[in-house]
Amino acid sequence: MSASAVATGVFAVSMVATVALGLLAVRGRGGGGGGGGLAEWSVGGRSLGTVFIWVLMAGEGYTSFSYLGAAGWGYSYGAPVMYVVAYMTCGYALGYVVGPLLWDYARRHGLVGITDMVAHRYGRPWLGAAVAVLATVFLLPYIQLQITGMGVVVTTVTYGAVPPGWAYFVAFAVTTGFVVVSGLRGSAWVSVLKDVLVIGTLGFLAVYVPLHYFGGYGELFDRLVAERPQWLTLPGHGAGPGGRGELGTAWFASTTVLNALTVVIFPTTVAGYLGARDADALRRNAMLLPAYNVLLFVPMLLGMAALFVVPGLAGADTNLALFALVVDSLPAWAVGLVGVAAALSSIVPMAVFMLVIGTMWGRSVLPLVPGWGAGERQKRASQTVVVIAGAVALVMTYVAPNTLVRLSLVSYEGMAQLVPMLLLGLVWRGLTTAGAVSGLAAGVGLVCALVFTGNDPVWGVNAGMAALAVNLAVALAVSRLGPREAADERPDEEVLARDPLPGPDPDPDPYRLSVGPVSIGDKWPVSYESSCESSYARSCANSCAGEGRGRSVWLGNEAAAVARRPSSETWSGRRGCRRC
């Protein structure tokens, strides 16, 4: 059997296994196409424990960039590529505080994403919709990058047997195949397979490649220091007139801080946060996730090692520096396995990107259209948007690949401009809607102007950081000096976020209410009563009633409610909303 057939067979079997694993994730949970509400589909019913949150968030962190771009940067520039490890490590540490803050805010108010949070914080649904549209513009390029990355990997590891065009479609079909049905839980299950393969293959390559080509790391480092010292300190290789911008220490520091702030509010990260069972699961993950980043040094180092094995790569070919070594030195079945790990590194992040776009539109944009607002229809709309988002990225990959690639240059720095509106807004009531919107407009406008005119970095600093500073200044100035807004009567506890207390929650529900039977829904009249309920239980009950099923109300540690049809039987059960 030819090497091409073996590698293609390994790849094909693994893709079938991926879809099967993703679909099995919701077996018996009702979270698939028919049962389960939007929260079950989009944030896993807020029930994922430490292990699943770890594999999911680690899985999101390893994209096709980890195999292609990181090795390519290592090959072309050297030291500047370490900004990836720096910002992810700092971001995970920051997540120790921000993760529980956002998780608690979402849980208390029944929210499933950052657009929900913005709409709730400022009391303006249109603002949530506007943020959803903006975030979609910035996230679509990432889907396309994952599709393109997977195409490159698959074509390479199958020795050209699968052309890029087919591989693009496989990426879309496999991802859509499980994410539409199983949502975040399916992504977490596929992440298990992915993380096992990533750890296994990168761990193996970290030992094997230096031994195979250099006799060990000592010889590799000796050659790097002697022949390529520019690659080992900032600003790395290739800076200067006619080359790329200066990626010196100011750029490295500003990019690390900016991206660390951004990664904690990135919609895909927040989806992971909101899927957690409790705040301590997120705090444990903040401890565990940075250690996983050590693996990122492998493609970076091997990219530098490729300088001596496959010299002369230029342009986009540098992204294949790692795979050039893999294909050159390993048997076909091993090449296939490394290719599968890289392909899954495209599929898992792509699935979560599509999921959050669907959730944002289903919760924040489409409800503004009469008749699209609630219950099962909202979830169906979200699932439809998932397919549309993936299809748009796929079509753009075929017909106008450079459009989204150009947009991707500004994606992360553009998303960073949401930091004041979301993070500052959730802890400081003084930030007005006008201030937040003005700051966002100024920041996004400036970052687009700088990036698209080739001024990134600007004065040695990441353009996104410069724009964020302007964003913050404008937001504060308008909030302090701008027009006064109509008073928001809601108490601080309703509007602002808090860092939930670590350990067992001594005050499980600050919104403890005592209400009599309340009529909700009109398709199947249901009443519910409770002596201990949260706003999430209320929203769940309303959601269930809106779906015409209406007999289940979410029950958890901090909320207990009973739903019943008037004068008939009573239902109860732990976390019963899943059955709705």
Next chain:
Amino acid sequence: NMKRPHLAWLAVPFVLFVGALPLVNVPFLLVWCAGATLVTPLAVWLAWRGDHR
């Protein structure tokens, strides 16, 4: 919902990756970044321990 001075440990990765970078700049920078990555879980654990005493 308090004084948690132990959360200052979370600044450790920022100090190592950002604050110390001008001074810092086997290959030393590479090893420094790998060390900072491995020290971060310990720093976060110290914050966790302060929270759960």
